[in-house]
Amino acid sequence: MSTDPPIQTRWIELLVAVCFAVAGVVVVLDSQRVGNAWGSDGPQPGYFPFYIGCLMLAGAAWVFLQTCWRWRQDGGSQVFAQAHEWRLMLKMLLPTVAYLVSMAWLGIYLSSSLFIAAFMVWQGRYSIVKSVLVGLCISAALFVLFEIWFMLPLPKGPIETWLGY
Amino acid sequence: MDELSHLIQGFSIALTLPNLGFMLIGIFLGVLIGVLPGLGGANGVAILLPLTFSMSPTSAIIMLSCIYWGALFGGAITSILFNIPGEPWSVATTFDGYPMAQQGQASRALTAAFTSSFVGALVAVLMVTFLAPLVAKFALNFGPPELFAVQLLTFASFIGMSKEPPVKTLLSMMLGFALAAVGLDSVTGTLRMTFGQESLLKGFDFLVAVIGLFGLGEILLTMEEGLSFKGQRGRITLQDVLNTWKELPQYWATSLRACLIGCWMGITPGGATPASFMSYGAAKRMSRHPQDFGRGAIEGVIAPETAAHAAGTSALLPMLTLGIPGSPTARCCWAGC
Numbered sequence: 014m015s016t017d018p019p020i021q022t023r024w025i026e027l028l029v030a031v032c033f034a035v036a037g038v039v040v041v042l043d044s045q046r047v048g049n050a051w052g053s054d055g056p057q058p059g060y061f062p063f064y065i066g067c068l069m070l071a072g073a074a075w076v077f078l079q080t081c082w083r084w085r086q087d088g089g090s091q092v093f094a095q096a097h098e099w100r101l102m103l104k105m106l107l108p109t110v111a112y113l114v115s116m117a118w119l120g121i122y123l124s125s126s127l128f129i130a131a132f133m134v135w136q137g138r139y140s141i142v143k144s145v146l147v148g149l150c151i152s153a154a155l156f157v158l159f160e161i162w163f164m165l166p167l168p169k170g171p172i173e174t175w176l177g178y
Numbered sequence: 179m180d181e182l183s184h185l186i187q188g189f190s191i192a193l194t195l196p197n198l199g200f201m202l203i204g205i206f207l208g209v210l211i212g213v214l215p216g217l218g219g220a221n222g223v224a225i226l227l228p229l230t231f232s233m234s235p236t237s238a239i240i241m242l243s244c245i246y247w248g249a250l251f252g253g254a255i256t257s258i259l260f261n262i263p264g265e266p267w268s269v270a271t272t273f274d275g276y277p278m279a280q281q282g283q284a285s286r287a288l289t290a291a292f293t294s295s296f297v298g299a300l301v302a303v304l305m306v307t308f309l310a311p312l313v314a315k316f317a318l319n320f321g322p323p324e325l326f327a328v329q330l331l332t333f334a335s336f337i338g339m340s341k342e343p344p345v346k347t348l349l350s351m352m353l354g355f356a357l358a359a360v361g362l363d364s365v366t367g368t369l370r371m372t373f374g375q376e377s378l379l380k381g382f383d384f385l386v387a388v389i390g391l392f393g394l395g396e397i398l399l400t401m402e403e404g405l406s407f408k409g410q411r412g413r414i415t416l417q418d419v420l421n422t423w424k425e426l427p428q429y430w431a432t433s434l435r436a437c438l439i440g441c442w443m444g445i446t447p448g449g450a451t452p453a454s455f456m457s458y459g460a461a462k463r464m465s466r467h468p469q470d471f472g473r474g475a476i477e478g479v480i481a482p483e484t485a486a487h488a489a490g491t492s493a494l495l496p497m498l499t500l501g502i503p504g505s506p507t508a509r510c511c512w513a514g515c
Contacts, residue, residue: 033349040356043371047363058368062359065352072349079345098402105401109394 017096021089026080033073040066108132120170126152185307191236200237204244211245212252250490254291254483259284267450267486270458274471274478281474285415289422290479294433298484301437302444302491332452335459357382429480432461436481440488450489457485
């Protein structure tokens with residue numbers, strides 16, 4: 014486990030810079046679509062977002078280039094995380110991403126129960142019955158709190174539709 | 179001394195037994211709302227508004243203000259113990275509050291937080307009482323250029339205060355601006371960056387961004403360090419409170435500066451968030467040991483909390499004199515009257 018090489022900060026810098034650049038491109042393209050000039054009645058909808066996107070692109074490029082310039086000098090000495098730490102972090106991050114994606118289809122309550130139960134079985138090594146019960150109870154309590162008491166609509170899926178909500 | 183008699187009269191109404199009871203209930207509900215993530219002061223006041231319909235207007239506004247204060251303090255609790263700010267203006271409190279809690283000084287940080295909130299609010303109340311007529315005239319002159327100047331100063335102080343390279347701070351700020359630009363353009367009514375998603379119409383809520391950044395980040399970091407997620411211990415004993423109160427008077431200069439910044443930013447509708455950041459920046463600049471900031475300096479808790487609450491209270495001034503609420507929560511209180 015300790016033989017795996019650590020995750021180096023320079024790779025993370027590049028990854029983050031690329032993510033920012035992608036976000037910048039999205040902002041710039043959409044600002045182009047709605048108009049980024051100064052119209053007859055003042056700034057068009059994309060006027061300010063366009064420059065925000067440009068600044069994001071420029072900043073991302075700067076971070077990317079700076080990391081490349083220092084690549085040799087750095088030599089992988091800056092460690093972002095050890096390999097086993099990184100794996101622990103992914104164990105949390107990947108299920109969370111799956112949870113978010115499943116929320117679009119299953120609704121927040123069902124996916125929360127699944128998420129909680131799966132985590133209790135997988136990470137906490139609780140018994141399956143206990144985990145499923147806890148998951149369902151928490152979701153039911155949240156449902157009563159938000160949906161009935163506070164009347165805040167949250168994403169719902171087929172189960173809630175079947176129950177008549 | 180006309181103002182003084184008004185003030186005394188106000189206190190004599192506020193300090194009757196039923197009103198004290200409403201205060202207690204209000205603060206309890208407020209702290210509950212502040213600690214629950216996702217329910218900020220404004221939402222909380224709006225949800226609990228029906229509770230006040232059967233009350234007299236005075237009791238109603240007393241209870242609503244107490245819910246508001248409770249929610250503000252609830253935000254400070256999560257900032258210090260979990261590093262998750264509940265409200266925009268408690269972000270600056272996390273900088274030093276959470277390191278203090280990690281060093282086992284959670285009770286010291288919490289005491290400093292609630293005492294400085296009290297000091298800030300009290301100073302602002304006195305100021306509101308004595309200066310209201312004068313300030314109302316001035317606040318009318320505060321237009322878009324002045325507002326722009328205040329915001330520019332705030333964003334500039336982000337870059338100046340940050341320990342990270344300026345480019346990265348700028349990048350993060352631009353990402354924030356881009357997220358804020360999502361949704362309906364308020365000038366032309368055109369949809370920006372929604373890509374056909376109905377839920378993006380209103381843009382990204384601030385709380386969503388904060389919980390994502392601070393909450394999820396903290397959980398992932400805790401996982402990475404191989405620990406089970408737990409907040410810092412927050413037991414307060416009377417002894418801790420008394421000890422902290424004994425050392426607080428040393429920081430009178432920090433508190434005074436924070437009160438001034440807070441009152442100023444509250445009256446000129448800058449708001450509590452810029453006030454807390456600017457006060458933190460000023461305290462760091464003028465401190466004799468600026469290197470301790472960010473590692474658990476008690477001034478780093480006192481300065482933003484005092485300023486935020488002074489600003490929050492003095493923001494009531496434009497609401498009561500001009501009918502312009504200074505914050506979303508103030509708007510909900512206004513609706514309740």
